[in-house]
Amino acid sequence: MQQLLARPEFQSAIIPFTAALLVALALHKLNARAGLWALLVAFVVAAGLINGLTLTPLTGTRKIILLVVASLAAAALLPKILPGQNLQRSANSLVLALGLLWVFWAVVARMPTDAILFFLVGASALVLVLQAGFERIVSNPAQLQAAGLSLLLGVGLSATAAASALLGQLGLALAAGCGGAFLAWVIVGGASVATGLRQPITTLPFVLAPVLLGLAAVLFASLPWYALIPLAAIPFAVSLVPLKFDSRFLRALLASLPGLVIAVSVAFWIWQTSASDSGY
Amino acid sequence: MKKILLLGALAILPTKALVAAEYTVDPSHTYVSFSVSHLGFSTMRGQFDRQTGSLEFDPAAKKANVMIEIDASSIDTGHDKRDAHLRGPDFINTVEYPTITFKSTNTTWNGDKPATVTGDLTILGVSKPVTLTITAMKCGPNPFNKKETCGFDATGSINRSDYGVTYGSPNIGETLDLQIEFEAVKD
Numbered sequence: 170m171q172q173l174l175a176r177p178e179f180q181s182a183i184i185p186f187t188a189a190l191l192v193a194l195a196l197h198k199l200n201a202r203a204g205l206w207a208l209l210v211a212f213v214v215a216a217g218l219i220n221g222l223t224l225t226p227l228t229g230t231r232k233i234i235l236l237v238v239a240s241l242a243a244a245a246l247l248p249k250i251l252p253g254q255n256l257q258r259s260a261n262s263l264v265l266a267l268g269l270l271w272v273f274w275a276v277v278a279r280m281p282t283d284a285i286l287f288f289l290v291g292a293s294a295l296v297l298v299l300q301a302g303f304e305r306i307v308s309n310p311a312q313l314q315a316a317g318l319s320l321l322l323g324v325g326l327s328a329t330a331a332a333s334a335l336l337g338q339l340g341l342a343l344a345a346g347c348g349g350a351f352l353a354w355v356i357v358g359g360a361s362v363a364t365g366l367r368q369p370i371t372t373l374p375f376v377l378a379p380v381l382l383g384l385a386a387v388l389f390a391s392l393p394w395y396a397l398i399p400l401a402a403i404p405f406a407v408s409l410v411p412l413k414f415d416s417r418f419l420r421a422l423l424a425s426l427p428g429l430v431i432a433v434s435v436a437f438w439i440w441q442t443s444a445s446d447s448g449y
Numbered sequence: 450m451k452k453i454l455l456l457g458a459l460a461i462l463p464t465k466a467l468v469a470a471e472y473t474v475d476p477s478h479t480y481v482s483f484s485v486s487h488l489g490f491s492t493m494r495g496q497f498d499r500q501t502g503s504l505e506f507d508p509a510a511k512k513a514n515v516m517i518e519i520d521a522s523s524i525d526t527g528h529d530k531r532d533a534h535l536r537g538p539d540f541i542n543t544v545e546y547p548t549i550t551f552k553s554t555n556t557t558w559n560g561d562k563p564a565t566v567t568g569d570l571t572i573l574g575v576s577k578p579v580t581l582t583i584t585a586m587k588c589g590p591n592p593f594n595k596k597e598t599c600g601f602d603a604t605g606s607i608n609r610s611d612y613g614v615t616y617g618s619p620n621i622g623e624t625l626d627l628q629i630e631f632e633a634v635k636d
Contacts, residue, residue: 175620226573226613229545230538276544332530335539335616389544390537 180218181325181338182345185211189349197357202245204314204350205371209241211346219338229389230335232272233381237343240264240374248368257370265296265377272381276388291394295380295401302404303372309412310354311420316407317375318347319428323400324379324386326436330443331392333385340382351425355417392439399435403428469507472599472633474517476500479631481519485609486622495526495535497549504633506588506599508561515566517631519549539616546573551629554578562586566603572612581605581629597635604628 173179193207200206216234224231243264251257269292277288299320306312325340383400386392406427412420482496502517522543524535536543553568563583569576581603588599605627610618 221610221615221618223613223615226575228538228542228573228613230542332533333537333539334534335537385538389542391533 174218177334177338181215181342184218184345185215185342186345186349188214189346190353191349193350193353194357197353202248204310204354205241205245205374207350207353208343208346208374209238209245211349212241212343213238215342215346216339219335219342229272229276229385230339233336233378233385234339236264236268236272236381237339237374237378240268240377244368244371244373247370251370254369257368261300261369261373261376264373265300265380268377268381269296269384273384273388288388292380292384295383295397296376298401299376299380299404300372302401302408303375304369305408306404307369307372309424311412311417311424312407312410313371313375314347314351314354315421315424316404316428318344318351319407319425319432320375320379320400320403321347321382322429323403323432323435324383326432327392327396327400327439328382328386328390330436330440331386331390331396332443333390333392336382336386336390340379343378351421355421358417391443393442396435396439399431403431406431469505469510469512469514470597471636472504472506472597473636474500474502474504475598475632475634478600479517480629481517481631482628484626484628485624488620489622493526495524497521497523498525499523502631502633504599506633508588511556511558511561513553513556513563513566515551515553515568517551517629519551521547521549540614542573551579563601570607570612572609573614575612577607577611579605579607579627581627591634598632599635600630600632602628602630 189207189211192210193203196203196206216238220231220234224235243260247257247260251260273288273292277285280288303313303316306316321340321344325337325342325344327337328340329337379400383392383397387394387397407424410423410427412423414420414423476499479500479502480496481500482494484492484494487493497519499520500517500523502515505512505514507513521541522536524532524541524543526532526535535541538545541549550571551568553566555567556563557565563586565580565582567578567580570579582605583601583603585602586600588597590596591598607625607627608623609615609625610623
């Protein structure tokens with residue numbers, strides 16, 4: 170069992186997918202935001218297996234784990250506490266800005282001035298584009314979950330190809346959790362399992378997790394920064410697909426296709442350009 | 450006048466005897482290397498190519514203080530792709546933690562030669578005590594440049610998860626064996 174739990178495919182795919190699916194199915198009648206709770210449980214379990222149950226030393230990667238957990242909890246809890254849409258948007262921006270500074274500033278501050286400016290402009294642009302993209306689809310559960318799944322899959326696969334299995338596994342675990350919650354939505358339907366309930370705060374973890382994991386893969390590993398450009402376009406690509414079907418399965422499939430094509434293409438490109446050779 | 454000079458010399462002599470000689474680590478004759486189990490199949494070896502440091506050494510007073518600062522990004526296992534992975538957040542995260550340091554805190558002696566050096570090894574910002582066993586040691590003038598030189602060979606081992614380097618455990622070995630050979634030249 171211990172050996173099974175140490176295998177990456179269990180840590181970042183099978184276990185988070187199954188956990189999210191089961192939690193979403195179990196909670197869908199009890200909680201209006203079951204999908205987010207499912208994703209939170211899936212990520213906590215997966216991060217515990219991948220990183221171990223330790224937060225010391227508090228490296229950038231461990232700060233990302235904490236922030237993703239906090240953002241999922243906030244997205245699940247805050248709509249009742251922060252009912253105003255503008256208030257939620259302000260909270261999103263504040264959390265994203267503080268999160269970026271907390272994780273990266275110690276490293277960025279040691280860079281030359283032009284590199285600091287490039288980072289600040291690039292990170293801000295990435296956040297704004299993803300926020301705008303997810304705001305377009307936040308009221309459509311199929312599109313929101315498809316975009317989250319594809320984007321996190323793209324970030325996870327690209328980070329893995331760019332010499333950080335740890336960041337990659339965290340991204341893939343989130344993608345698997347999204348997949349599990351998404352499947353629960355396909356099975357039982359209704360807004361109860363959907364992670365999107367027309368609240369801007371719902372977009373927070375879907376923006377924060379790929380931004381932090383993607384930038385960490387750029388700064389701490391060797392992911393080319395421009396790989397994040399096509400990945401940031403995923404929510405917009407997903408929003409362009411008309412979903413005029415009654416079948417939730419067809420809607421889920423169609424909504425996922427453009428994002429998955431972009432995610433897999435970017436990861437394949439990174440894998441090719443990083444001249445990956447396995448088995449070292 | 451002679452009395453004054455004599456008194457001055459007497460005043461200086463004991464002070465000089467108490468001050469340990471100071472040395473600077475010679476990077477071109479210093480090697481910090483490690484070995485770790487690779488999935489249980491074989492032993493993987495690597496080293497750090499850049500380090501600086503200092504030594505205070507006084508065998509008469511049985512005093513030795515050593516400080517070595519390693520450029521973490523100089524990790525070299527003879528395989529570029531693996532080195533990039535080791536520099537990343539999965540292992541020693543050299544962008545966030547650019548240096549690894551060792552600062553001695555205690556030395557045990559076997560006659561006039563140091564037998565072990567205990568010190569704080571700092572990796573990923575985490576400091577843990579490590580004891581290194583000195584397996585060889587020689588001090589004297591370098592026959593080529595005549596500079597007073599001391600050289601040491603030392604070994605030890607650490608548990609990488611003690612420093613928060615947990616990725617790939619237990620498949621990639623938990624225990625790292627360290628081999629440190631360094632020379633230091635008298636300032």
